[in-house]
Amino acid sequence: MDFPILWMKIAVVLVGLLATVPIMLFVERRGSALMQDRLGPNRIGPFGLLQAALDVVKFLFKEDRALRHTNQAYFTLAPWIAVVPAFMTFAVIPFASSMDWDGRHVSFQIANLDVGILYCFAIASLGVYGIIIAGWASNNKYSLMGSLRSSAQMISYELSMGLSVIGIILSFSSLKLGDIALGQGQAFFTVFGHTIPKWGVLIQPLGFILFLISVFAETNRLPFDLPEGESELVAGYHLEYGSMKFALFFMAEYINMAVASALVTTLFFGGWQMLPGFPYLHHVLFGSAEFQTQEIARVGFEALSFLSKIAFFMWLFVWVRWTIPRFRFDQLMHFGWKVMFPLSLLNVVLTAYLVMKGVL
Amino acid sequence: MLIKRKAPWWNVFYLIEVISGLLITMKHFLFKKTATLQFPEERREYSDRYRGLHYIKTVNNVENCTACMLCPTVCPAECIHIVAEERADKEKYPARFEIDLLRCCFCGMCEEACPKDAIKLSNIYEMAQVERIVLEKDVLLDQRGGK
Ligand code: SF4
Ligand code: SF4
Numbered sequence: 028m029d030f031p032i033l034w035m036k037i038a039v040v041l042v043g044l045l046a047t048v049p050i051m052l053f054v055e056r057r058g059s060a061l062m063q064d065r066l067g068p069n070r071i072g073p074f075g076l077l078q079a080a081l082d083v084v085k086f087l088f089k090e091d092r093a094l095r096h097t098n099q100a101y102f103t104l105a106p107w108i109a110v111v112p113a114f115m116t117f118a119v120i121p122f123a124s125s126m127d128w129d130g131r132h133v134s135f136q137i138a139n140l141d142v143g144i145l146y147c148f149a150i151a152s153l154g155v156y157g158i159i160i161a162g163w164a165s166n167n168k169y170s171l172m173g174s175l176r177s178s179a180q181m182i183s184y185e186l187s188m189g190l191s192v193i194g195i196i197l198s199f200s201s202l203k204l205g206d207i208a209l210g211q212g213q214a215f216f217t218v219f220g221h222t223i224p225k226w227g228v229l230i231q232p233l234g235f236i237l238f239l240i241s242v243f244a245e246t247n248r249l250p251f252d253l254p255e256g257e258s259e260l261v262a263g264y265h266l267e268y269g270s271m272k273f274a275l276f277f278m279a280e281y282i283n284m285a286v287a288s289a290l291v292t293t294l295f296f297g298g299w300q301m302l303p304g305f306p307y308l309h310h311v312l313f314g315s316a317e318f319q320t321q322e323i324a325r326v327g328f329e330a331l332s333f334l335s336k337i338a339f340f341m342w343l344f345v346w347v348r349w350t351i352p353r354f355r356f357d358q359l360m361h362f363g364w365k366v367m368f369p370l371s372l373l374n375v376v377l378t379a380y381l382v383m384k385g386v387l
Numbered sequence: 388m389l390i391k392r393k394a395p396w397w398n399v400f401y402l403i404e405v406i407s408g409l410l411i412t413m414k415h416f417l418f419k420k421t422a423t424l425q426f427p428e429e430r431r432e433y434s435d436r437y438r439g440l441h442y443i444k445t446v447n448n449v450e451n452c453t454a455c456m457l458c459p460t461v462c463p464a465e466c467i468h469i470v471a472e473e474r475a476d477k478e479k480y481p482a483r484f485e486i487d488l489l490r491c492c493f494c495g496m497c498e499e500a501c502p503k504d505a506i507k508l509s510n511i512y513e514m515a516q517v518e519r520i521v522l523e524k525d526v527l528l529d530q531r532g533g534k
Protein backbone atom coordinates (compact mmCIF):
# COMPACT_ATOMS: atom_id res chain seq x y z
CA MET A 28 0.00 0.00 0.00
CA ASP A 29 1.35 3.35 -0.99
CA PHE A 30 -0.10 5.56 1.69
CA PRO A 31 0.85 9.10 0.61
CA ILE A 32 -0.68 8.48 -2.81
CA LEU A 33 -3.73 6.86 -1.25
CA TRP A 34 -4.31 9.85 1.03
CA MET A 35 -3.87 12.14 -1.93
CA LYS A 36 -6.47 10.24 -3.92
CA ILE A 37 -8.91 10.28 -1.02
CA ALA A 38 -8.41 14.02 -0.59
CA VAL A 39 -8.99 14.67 -4.28
CA VAL A 40 -12.18 12.61 -4.34
CA LEU A 41 -13.53 14.15 -1.13
CA VAL A 42 -12.85 17.70 -2.22
CA GLY A 43 -14.21 16.99 -5.68
CA LEU A 44 -17.43 15.56 -4.30
CA LEU A 45 -17.86 18.42 -1.85
CA ALA A 46 -17.27 20.89 -4.66
CA THR A 47 -20.04 19.36 -6.75
CA VAL A 48 -22.63 20.46 -4.19
CA PRO A 49 -22.34 24.25 -4.67
CA ILE A 50 -21.79 23.79 -8.39
CA MET A 51 -24.91 21.69 -8.73
CA LEU A 52 -26.81 24.14 -6.56
CA PHE A 53 -25.90 26.87 -9.01
CA VAL A 54 -26.65 24.75 -12.08
CA GLU A 55 -29.94 23.56 -10.68
CA ARG A 56 -31.13 27.04 -9.74
CA ARG A 57 -30.10 28.90 -12.85
CA GLY A 58 -30.85 25.96 -15.12
CA SER A 59 -34.34 25.47 -13.80
CA ALA A 60 -34.93 29.20 -13.98
CA LEU A 61 -33.95 29.38 -17.62
CA MET A 62 -36.08 26.36 -18.43
CA GLN A 63 -39.04 28.18 -16.90
CA ASP A 64 -38.21 31.44 -18.71
CA ARG A 65 -36.96 33.09 -15.54
CA LEU A 66 -33.49 34.34 -14.66
CA GLY A 67 -32.86 32.78 -11.26
CA PRO A 68 -30.52 34.16 -8.61
CA ASN A 69 -28.12 36.44 -10.47
CA ARG A 70 -27.24 39.18 -8.01
CA ILE A 71 -24.48 37.78 -5.83
CA GLY A 72 -21.19 37.50 -7.64
CA PRO A 73 -20.85 37.20 -11.41
CA PHE A 74 -23.93 35.35 -12.77
CA GLY A 75 -24.96 34.66 -9.17
CA LEU A 76 -22.07 32.26 -8.68
CA LEU A 77 -21.56 33.22 -5.05
CA GLN A 78 -25.16 32.54 -4.10
CA ALA A 79 -24.29 28.98 -3.10
CA ALA A 80 -21.45 30.22 -0.87
CA LEU A 81 -23.81 32.60 0.88
CA ASP A 82 -26.31 29.80 1.35
CA VAL A 83 -23.65 27.79 3.13
CA VAL A 84 -22.95 30.76 5.41
CA LYS A 85 -26.66 31.07 6.07
CA PHE A 86 -26.95 27.39 6.95
CA LEU A 87 -23.99 27.70 9.33
CA PHE A 88 -25.54 30.61 11.20
CA LYS A 89 -29.04 29.20 11.44
CA GLU A 90 -30.20 28.11 14.83
CA ASP A 91 -30.02 24.37 15.29
CA ARG A 92 -33.10 23.79 17.38
CA ALA A 93 -33.47 20.75 19.56
CA LEU A 94 -37.10 19.83 18.98
CA ARG A 95 -38.65 18.30 22.05
CA HIS A 96 -40.97 15.88 20.32
CA THR A 97 -38.19 14.20 18.35
CA ASN A 98 -35.95 11.35 19.32
CA GLN A 99 -32.76 13.35 19.73
CA ALA A 100 -30.20 10.59 19.24
CA TYR A 101 -31.67 9.27 16.01
CA PHE A 102 -32.59 12.75 14.89
CA THR A 103 -28.93 13.80 15.01
CA LEU A 104 -27.66 10.54 13.61
CA ALA A 105 -29.92 10.37 10.55
CA PRO A 106 -28.30 13.08 8.38
CA TRP A 107 -24.92 11.47 8.93
CA ILE A 108 -26.21 8.07 7.91
CA ALA A 109 -27.53 9.68 4.76
CA VAL A 110 -24.38 11.57 3.85
CA VAL A 111 -21.53 9.20 4.74
CA PRO A 112 -22.48 6.25 2.48
CA ALA A 113 -22.90 8.74 -0.34
CA PHE A 114 -19.21 9.56 -0.08
CA MET A 115 -18.14 5.97 0.48
CA THR A 116 -19.48 4.63 -2.79
CA PHE A 117 -16.98 6.66 -4.78
CA ALA A 118 -14.11 4.64 -3.32
CA VAL A 119 -14.30 1.96 -5.98
CA ILE A 120 -14.87 4.13 -9.01
CA PRO A 121 -11.82 4.53 -11.26
CA PHE A 122 -11.38 8.01 -12.67
CA ALA A 123 -8.44 7.32 -14.99
CA SER A 124 -6.40 4.34 -16.10
CA SER A 125 -3.27 3.42 -14.14
CA MET A 126 0.17 4.75 -15.01
CA ASP A 127 3.77 4.19 -14.00
CA TRP A 128 5.29 7.12 -12.19
CA ASP A 129 8.84 7.14 -10.84
CA GLY A 130 8.96 3.37 -10.65
CA ARG A 131 5.61 3.25 -8.87
CA HIS A 132 2.39 1.86 -10.26
CA VAL A 133 -0.30 4.47 -9.66
CA SER A 134 -3.91 3.46 -10.14
CA PHE A 135 -6.50 6.21 -10.12
CA GLN A 136 -9.01 4.44 -7.96
CA ILE A 137 -9.06 4.51 -4.17
CA ALA A 138 -9.74 0.81 -3.66
CA ASN A 139 -9.77 -1.83 -6.36
CA LEU A 140 -12.09 -4.20 -4.56
CA ASP A 141 -12.81 -7.59 -6.07
CA VAL A 142 -16.49 -7.09 -5.34
CA GLY A 143 -16.55 -3.59 -6.84
CA ILE A 144 -20.14 -3.31 -8.05
CA LEU A 145 -21.57 -5.27 -5.15
CA TYR A 146 -19.83 -2.90 -2.75
CA CYS A 147 -21.40 0.04 -4.57
CA PHE A 148 -24.91 -1.34 -4.24
CA ALA A 149 -24.37 -2.47 -0.66
CA ILE A 150 -23.23 0.98 0.42
CA ALA A 151 -25.70 2.89 -1.73
CA SER A 152 -28.62 1.06 -0.14
CA LEU A 153 -27.38 2.12 3.32
CA GLY A 154 -28.31 5.69 2.44
CA VAL A 155 -32.01 4.88 2.73
CA TYR A 156 -31.54 4.11 6.43
CA GLY A 157 -30.75 7.78 6.94
CA ILE A 158 -34.09 8.67 5.39
CA ILE A 159 -36.03 6.05 7.33
CA ILE A 160 -34.45 6.99 10.65
CA ALA A 161 -35.00 10.67 9.93
CA GLY A 162 -38.68 10.03 9.27
CA TRP A 163 -39.06 7.92 12.37
CA ALA A 164 -37.13 10.17 14.72
CA SER A 165 -39.01 13.26 13.55
CA ASN A 166 -42.17 11.94 15.24
CA ASN A 167 -44.28 13.50 12.55
CA LYS A 168 -46.84 11.86 10.33
CA TYR A 169 -45.69 13.54 7.14
CA SER A 170 -42.06 12.57 7.71
CA LEU A 171 -42.98 9.02 8.54
CA MET A 172 -45.11 8.71 5.41
CA GLY A 173 -42.24 10.08 3.37
CA SER A 174 -39.72 7.65 4.73
CA LEU A 175 -42.15 4.74 4.36
CA ARG A 176 -42.61 5.63 0.73
CA SER A 177 -38.88 5.94 0.35
CA SER A 178 -38.21 2.47 1.71
CA ALA A 179 -40.90 0.90 -0.47
CA GLN A 180 -39.52 2.68 -3.48
CA MET A 181 -35.94 1.68 -2.73
CA ILE A 182 -36.80 -1.98 -2.36
CA SER A 183 -38.74 -2.04 -5.62
CA TYR A 184 -36.15 -0.25 -7.65
CA GLU A 185 -33.02 -1.73 -6.13
CA LEU A 186 -34.18 -5.05 -7.55
CA SER A 187 -34.33 -3.91 -11.16
CA MET A 188 -31.18 -1.86 -10.64
CA GLY A 189 -29.24 -4.89 -9.48
CA LEU A 190 -30.64 -7.05 -12.26
CA SER A 191 -29.94 -4.50 -14.96
CA VAL A 192 -26.19 -4.47 -14.28
CA ILE A 193 -25.97 -8.26 -14.31
CA GLY A 194 -25.94 -7.96 -18.09
CA ILE A 195 -22.82 -5.81 -17.88
CA ILE A 196 -21.17 -8.13 -15.39
CA LEU A 197 -21.89 -11.07 -17.68
CA SER A 198 -20.47 -9.35 -20.74
CA PHE A 199 -17.23 -8.27 -19.07
CA SER A 200 -17.00 -11.28 -16.73
CA SER A 201 -15.81 -9.12 -13.84
CA LEU A 202 -17.20 -7.34 -10.81
CA LYS A 203 -14.29 -4.93 -10.65
CA LEU A 204 -15.19 -1.50 -11.94
CA GLY A 205 -11.62 -1.06 -13.15
CA ASP A 206 -11.88 -4.15 -15.36
CA ILE A 207 -15.26 -3.07 -16.67
CA ALA A 208 -13.95 0.37 -17.60
CA LEU A 209 -10.91 -1.20 -19.22
CA GLY A 210 -13.01 -3.75 -21.10
CA GLN A 211 -15.06 -0.97 -22.65
CA GLY A 212 -12.01 0.17 -24.57
CA GLN A 213 -12.04 -2.93 -26.75
CA ALA A 214 -13.17 -2.60 -30.32
CA PHE A 215 -16.81 -3.59 -30.79
CA PHE A 216 -17.16 -3.25 -34.57
CA THR A 217 -15.93 -0.90 -37.28
CA VAL A 218 -17.92 1.41 -39.53
CA PHE A 219 -16.23 3.27 -42.39
CA GLY A 220 -12.84 2.71 -40.84
CA HIS A 221 -13.88 4.07 -37.42
CA THR A 222 -13.59 1.67 -34.55
CA ILE A 223 -16.62 1.78 -32.30
CA PRO A 224 -15.58 0.86 -28.75
CA LYS A 225 -17.46 -1.70 -26.75
CA TRP A 226 -19.25 0.80 -24.50
CA GLY A 227 -21.84 -0.67 -22.20
CA VAL A 228 -24.62 1.37 -23.72
CA LEU A 229 -24.00 -0.26 -27.11
CA ILE A 230 -23.95 -3.83 -25.92
CA GLN A 231 -26.62 -3.33 -23.24
CA PRO A 232 -29.07 -0.66 -24.44
CA LEU A 233 -32.00 -2.08 -22.49
CA GLY A 234 -29.84 -2.53 -19.42
CA PHE A 235 -28.73 1.08 -19.69
CA ILE A 236 -32.27 2.45 -19.81
CA LEU A 237 -33.38 0.27 -16.91
CA PHE A 238 -30.34 1.23 -14.86
CA LEU A 239 -30.79 4.93 -15.56
CA ILE A 240 -34.44 4.84 -14.48
CA SER A 241 -33.61 2.88 -11.33
CA VAL A 242 -30.84 5.33 -10.52
CA PHE A 243 -33.33 8.18 -10.66
CA ALA A 244 -35.49 6.27 -8.22
CA GLU A 245 -32.54 5.45 -5.98
CA THR A 246 -31.40 9.04 -5.71
CA ASN A 247 -34.95 10.24 -4.97
CA ARG A 248 -34.90 12.67 -7.84
CA LEU A 249 -37.93 13.66 -9.83
CA PRO A 250 -39.94 11.95 -11.30
CA PHE A 251 -39.44 9.62 -8.36
CA ASP A 252 -39.09 12.05 -5.47
CA LEU A 253 -42.05 10.66 -3.57
CA PRO A 254 -40.33 10.78 -0.16
CA GLU A 255 -40.39 14.56 -0.46
CA GLY A 256 -43.65 15.08 -2.33
CA GLU A 257 -44.20 18.74 -1.41
CA SER A 258 -47.83 18.79 -2.42
CA GLU A 259 -48.95 16.00 -0.14
CA LEU A 260 -46.18 15.51 2.42
CA VAL A 261 -45.02 19.13 2.91
CA ALA A 262 -41.34 18.16 2.67
CA GLY A 263 -41.39 14.50 3.62
CA TYR A 264 -38.61 13.01 5.68
CA HIS A 265 -36.65 16.22 6.28
CA LEU A 266 -39.65 18.29 7.32
CA GLU A 267 -38.42 18.76 10.90
CA TYR A 268 -34.83 19.46 9.95
CA GLY A 269 -33.16 22.81 9.78
CA SER A 270 -29.77 24.48 9.63
CA MET A 271 -26.74 22.24 9.00
CA LYS A 272 -28.69 19.04 9.60
CA PHE A 273 -30.90 19.85 6.66
CA ALA A 274 -27.84 20.87 4.67
CA LEU A 275 -26.41 17.40 5.22
CA PHE A 276 -29.49 15.80 3.65
CA PHE A 277 -29.21 18.26 0.84
CA MET A 278 -25.54 17.40 0.34
CA ALA A 279 -26.35 13.70 0.45
CA GLU A 280 -28.81 14.13 -2.40
CA TYR A 281 -26.30 15.90 -4.62
CA ILE A 282 -23.42 13.60 -3.77
CA ASN A 283 -25.66 10.63 -4.46
CA MET A 284 -26.36 12.18 -7.82
CA ALA A 285 -22.64 12.56 -8.52
CA VAL A 286 -21.97 8.97 -7.52
CA ALA A 287 -24.88 7.72 -9.56
CA SER A 288 -23.61 9.62 -12.59
CA ALA A 289 -20.15 8.18 -12.04
CA LEU A 290 -21.63 4.69 -11.87
CA VAL A 291 -23.66 5.13 -15.04
CA THR A 292 -20.55 6.47 -16.74
CA THR A 293 -18.32 3.65 -15.55
CA LEU A 294 -20.77 0.88 -16.33
CA PHE A 295 -22.29 2.10 -19.59
CA PHE A 296 -20.28 4.96 -21.02
CA GLY A 297 -16.76 3.62 -20.92
CA GLY A 298 -15.72 5.18 -17.61
CA TRP A 299 -12.46 6.98 -18.17
CA GLN A 300 -12.20 5.86 -21.82
CA MET A 301 -11.45 8.99 -23.81
CA LEU A 302 -14.23 10.78 -25.62
CA PRO A 303 -14.06 10.66 -29.42
CA GLY A 304 -11.44 13.14 -30.60
CA PHE A 305 -9.38 13.12 -27.41
CA PRO A 306 -6.90 10.41 -28.53
CA TYR A 307 -6.23 12.47 -31.65
CA LEU A 308 -5.80 15.65 -29.59
CA HIS A 309 -3.46 13.83 -27.25
CA HIS A 310 -1.44 12.59 -30.19
CA VAL A 311 -1.18 16.04 -31.75
CA LEU A 312 -0.32 17.89 -28.55
CA PHE A 313 1.91 15.41 -26.76
CA GLY A 314 2.90 12.92 -29.46
CA SER A 315 6.50 14.11 -29.54
CA ALA A 316 6.88 14.76 -25.80
CA GLU A 317 8.76 12.58 -23.33
CA PHE A 318 7.17 9.33 -22.26
CA GLN A 319 6.48 10.57 -18.73
CA THR A 320 4.79 13.76 -19.92
CA GLN A 321 2.80 11.76 -22.43
CA GLU A 322 1.56 9.48 -19.69
CA ILE A 323 0.53 12.38 -17.46
CA ALA A 324 -1.25 14.02 -20.38
CA ARG A 325 -3.02 10.75 -21.13
CA VAL A 326 -4.24 10.49 -17.55
CA GLY A 327 -5.33 14.12 -17.69
CA PHE A 328 -7.34 13.54 -20.85
CA GLU A 329 -8.90 10.43 -19.37
CA ALA A 330 -9.88 12.22 -16.18
CA LEU A 331 -11.30 15.04 -18.27
CA SER A 332 -13.35 12.58 -20.32
CA PHE A 333 -14.62 10.98 -17.14
CA LEU A 334 -15.53 14.36 -15.66
CA SER A 335 -17.34 15.53 -18.77
CA LYS A 336 -19.34 12.31 -18.93
CA ILE A 337 -20.29 12.73 -15.27
CA ALA A 338 -21.17 16.36 -15.90
CA PHE A 339 -23.49 15.30 -18.70
CA PHE A 340 -25.35 12.86 -16.47
CA MET A 341 -25.55 15.38 -13.63
CA TRP A 342 -27.09 17.78 -16.11
CA LEU A 343 -29.48 15.03 -17.19
CA PHE A 344 -30.62 14.71 -13.57
CA VAL A 345 -31.38 18.44 -13.46
CA TRP A 346 -32.90 18.43 -16.91
CA VAL A 347 -35.26 15.56 -16.17
CA ARG A 348 -36.20 17.06 -12.83
CA TRP A 349 -37.55 20.22 -14.42
CA THR A 350 -39.31 18.35 -17.23
CA ILE A 351 -41.26 15.46 -15.80
CA PRO A 352 -43.85 15.73 -13.03
CA ARG A 353 -43.87 13.36 -10.09
CA PHE A 354 -45.40 9.89 -10.40
CA ARG A 355 -48.32 8.86 -8.27
CA PHE A 356 -47.35 6.26 -5.70
CA ASP A 357 -49.35 3.39 -7.18
CA GLN A 358 -48.04 4.25 -10.64
CA LEU A 359 -44.53 4.10 -9.25
CA MET A 360 -45.07 0.69 -7.72
CA HIS A 361 -46.83 -0.56 -10.85
CA PHE A 362 -43.94 0.66 -12.97
CA GLY A 363 -41.31 -0.81 -10.69
CA TRP A 364 -42.78 -4.26 -10.31
CA LYS A 365 -44.73 -4.85 -13.52
CA VAL A 366 -42.53 -3.10 -16.07
CA MET A 367 -38.99 -2.64 -14.80
CA PHE A 368 -38.63 -5.97 -13.03
CA PRO A 369 -39.75 -8.26 -15.90
CA LEU A 370 -37.74 -6.21 -18.40
CA SER A 371 -34.58 -6.48 -16.35
CA LEU A 372 -35.11 -10.22 -15.98
CA LEU A 373 -35.55 -10.43 -19.75
CA ASN A 374 -32.34 -8.48 -20.17
CA VAL A 375 -30.44 -10.91 -17.96
CA VAL A 376 -31.74 -13.92 -19.84
CA LEU A 377 -31.06 -12.34 -23.22
CA THR A 378 -27.50 -11.35 -22.28
CA ALA A 379 -26.80 -14.75 -20.79
CA TYR A 380 -27.95 -16.39 -24.04
CA LEU A 381 -25.82 -14.03 -26.16
CA VAL A 382 -22.77 -14.54 -23.94
CA MET A 383 -23.28 -18.29 -24.16
CA LYS A 384 -23.42 -18.08 -27.96
CA GLY A 385 -20.25 -16.01 -27.88
CA VAL A 386 -21.80 -12.94 -29.50
CA LEU A 387 -20.82 -10.55 -26.69
CA MET B 388 -68.98 16.41 -21.75
CA LEU B 389 -66.05 14.20 -21.08
CA ILE B 390 -64.11 13.62 -24.25
CA LYS B 391 -61.90 10.59 -24.15
CA ARG B 392 -58.92 11.04 -26.36
CA LYS B 393 -57.27 7.89 -27.48
CA ALA B 394 -53.53 8.00 -26.98
CA PRO B 395 -51.47 6.77 -29.94
CA TRP B 396 -50.08 3.30 -29.51
CA TRP B 397 -46.52 4.47 -29.08
CA ASN B 398 -47.45 6.25 -25.85
CA VAL B 399 -47.03 2.87 -24.22
CA PHE B 400 -43.34 3.65 -24.38
CA TYR B 401 -43.33 6.52 -21.95
CA LEU B 402 -39.70 7.19 -22.77
CA ILE B 403 -40.53 8.71 -26.16
CA GLU B 404 -42.79 11.25 -24.48
CA VAL B 405 -40.11 11.91 -21.90
CA ILE B 406 -37.57 12.66 -24.60
CA SER B 407 -39.91 15.03 -26.43
CA GLY B 408 -40.55 16.73 -23.09
CA LEU B 409 -36.82 17.04 -22.53
CA LEU B 410 -36.46 18.66 -25.92
CA ILE B 411 -39.16 21.19 -25.06
CA THR B 412 -37.42 22.20 -21.81
CA MET B 413 -34.13 22.43 -23.66
CA LYS B 414 -35.76 24.72 -26.22
CA HIS B 415 -36.86 27.00 -23.39
CA PHE B 416 -33.45 26.78 -21.76
CA LEU B 417 -31.57 27.78 -24.88
CA PHE B 418 -33.79 30.03 -26.98
CA LYS B 419 -36.75 31.46 -25.08
CA LYS B 420 -36.48 35.01 -23.78
CA THR B 421 -36.89 35.27 -20.03
CA ALA B 422 -39.88 37.15 -18.68
CA THR B 423 -38.01 38.47 -15.65
CA LEU B 424 -37.94 42.22 -15.06
CA GLN B 425 -34.70 43.21 -13.30
CA PHE B 426 -36.52 45.41 -10.85
CA PRO B 427 -34.38 48.21 -9.46
CA GLU B 428 -32.74 48.79 -12.84
CA GLU B 429 -35.80 48.15 -15.00
CA ARG B 430 -39.26 49.33 -14.09
CA ARG B 431 -42.56 48.47 -15.58
CA GLU B 432 -44.32 51.39 -17.22
CA TYR B 433 -47.93 51.83 -16.18
CA SER B 434 -50.52 53.97 -17.89
CA ASP B 435 -51.89 57.10 -16.24
CA ARG B 436 -55.08 55.24 -15.43
CA TYR B 437 -53.20 53.13 -12.91
CA ARG B 438 -54.39 53.75 -9.36
CA GLY B 439 -51.34 54.28 -7.15
CA LEU B 440 -50.16 56.76 -4.57
CA HIS B 441 -52.52 59.67 -3.94
CA TYR B 442 -51.89 63.37 -4.32
CA ILE B 443 -53.94 66.55 -4.09
CA LYS B 444 -53.85 68.72 -7.14
CA THR B 445 -52.79 72.31 -6.66
CA VAL B 446 -53.30 75.29 -8.94
CA ASN B 447 -50.98 78.26 -8.34
CA ASN B 448 -49.87 76.58 -5.10
CA VAL B 449 -53.42 76.56 -3.76
CA GLU B 450 -54.97 73.15 -3.21
CA ASN B 451 -58.11 72.43 -5.17
CA CYS B 452 -59.69 70.73 -2.17
CA THR B 453 -62.49 72.59 -0.38
CA ALA B 454 -62.89 70.00 2.35
CA CYS B 455 -66.34 69.07 1.15
CA MET B 456 -66.03 65.68 2.86
CA LEU B 457 -67.26 63.74 -0.14
CA CYS B 458 -64.18 61.58 -0.36
CA PRO B 459 -64.15 60.47 3.33
CA THR B 460 -67.83 59.66 2.92
CA VAL B 461 -67.43 57.56 -0.17
CA CYS B 462 -64.20 55.86 0.87
CA PRO B 463 -65.06 52.20 1.54
CA ALA B 464 -61.97 51.71 3.68
CA GLU B 465 -62.69 54.83 5.74
CA CYS B 466 -59.08 55.84 5.56
CA ILE B 467 -59.38 59.57 4.74
CA HIS B 468 -59.50 61.99 7.66
CA ILE B 469 -60.07 65.69 7.04
CA VAL B 470 -60.24 68.60 9.47
CA ALA B 471 -61.78 71.62 7.77
CA GLU B 472 -60.99 75.23 8.66
CA GLU B 473 -61.36 78.74 7.30
CA ARG B 474 -58.62 80.79 5.74
CA ALA B 475 -58.44 84.35 4.37
CA ASP B 476 -58.31 83.30 0.73
CA LYS B 477 -60.55 80.30 1.10
CA GLU B 478 -63.85 79.84 2.83
CA LYS B 479 -63.18 76.23 3.65
CA TYR B 480 -59.96 74.33 3.32
CA PRO B 481 -58.53 71.13 4.77
CA ALA B 482 -56.30 72.08 7.71
CA ARG B 483 -55.42 68.43 8.01
CA PHE B 484 -55.75 65.87 5.28
CA GLU B 485 -54.59 62.37 6.11
CA ILE B 486 -54.76 59.15 4.15
CA ASP B 487 -53.96 55.91 5.93
CA LEU B 488 -52.42 53.96 3.07
CA LEU B 489 -52.38 50.76 5.09
CA ARG B 490 -56.15 50.71 4.94
CA CYS B 491 -56.59 52.14 1.45
CA CYS B 492 -57.65 49.60 -1.15
CA PHE B 493 -56.85 51.86 -4.10
CA CYS B 494 -60.36 51.69 -5.44
CA GLY B 495 -60.21 55.23 -6.78
CA MET B 496 -63.65 56.17 -5.47
CA CYS B 497 -62.26 59.30 -3.82
CA GLU B 498 -61.00 60.50 -7.15
CA GLU B 499 -64.36 59.83 -8.77
CA ALA B 500 -66.33 61.51 -6.02
CA CYS B 501 -64.27 64.68 -5.80
CA PRO B 502 -66.21 67.64 -7.27
CA LYS B 503 -63.15 69.92 -7.28
CA ASP B 504 -60.80 67.63 -9.18
CA ALA B 505 -58.55 67.70 -6.12
CA ILE B 506 -57.69 64.19 -4.96
CA LYS B 507 -55.91 62.11 -7.57
CA LEU B 508 -54.29 58.71 -7.79
CA SER B 509 -50.91 58.76 -9.49
CA ASN B 510 -49.23 55.80 -11.17
CA ILE B 511 -46.55 55.41 -8.49
CA TYR B 512 -46.66 51.89 -7.14
CA GLU B 513 -43.57 51.71 -4.93
CA MET B 514 -44.99 52.48 -1.52
CA ALA B 515 -42.95 50.27 0.79
CA GLN B 516 -42.15 51.91 4.12
CA VAL B 517 -40.13 50.82 7.11
CA GLU B 518 -42.80 51.96 9.55
CA ARG B 519 -46.56 52.45 9.64
CA ILE B 520 -47.10 56.01 8.56
CA VAL B 521 -50.11 58.06 7.56
CA LEU B 522 -49.78 60.35 4.57
CA GLU B 523 -50.00 63.95 5.84
CA LYS B 524 -51.18 66.91 3.84
CA ASP B 525 -47.72 68.25 2.99
CA VAL B 526 -46.84 64.88 1.46
CA LEU B 527 -50.07 64.75 -0.44
CA LEU B 528 -49.55 68.18 -1.92
CA ASP B 529 -46.55 66.89 -3.81
CA GLN B 530 -47.66 66.87 -7.46
CA ARG B 531 -46.58 63.37 -8.41
CA GLY B 532 -48.86 62.66 -11.32
CA GLY B 533 -49.85 64.24 -14.59
CA LYS B 534 -53.59 64.12 -14.03
S1 SF4 C 1 -58.67 54.92 -3.23
FE1 SF4 C 1 -60.55 54.10 -2.30
S2 SF4 C 1 -59.87 53.32 -0.34
FE2 SF4 C 1 -58.22 54.61 -1.06
S3 SF4 C 1 -58.64 56.61 -0.17
FE3 SF4 C 1 -59.63 56.62 -2.17
S4 SF4 C 1 -61.70 55.93 -1.77
FE4 SF4 C 1 -60.51 55.39 0.04
S1 SF4 D 1 -63.80 65.18 -2.37
FE1 SF4 D 1 -62.21 66.51 -3.23
S2 SF4 D 1 -62.75 68.54 -2.58
FE2 SF4 D 1 -63.97 67.17 -1.31
S3 SF4 D 1 -62.72 66.85 0.50
FE3 SF4 D 1 -62.17 65.23 -0.87
S4 SF4 D 1 -60.42 66.00 -2.00
FE4 SF4 D 1 -61.38 67.78 -1.01
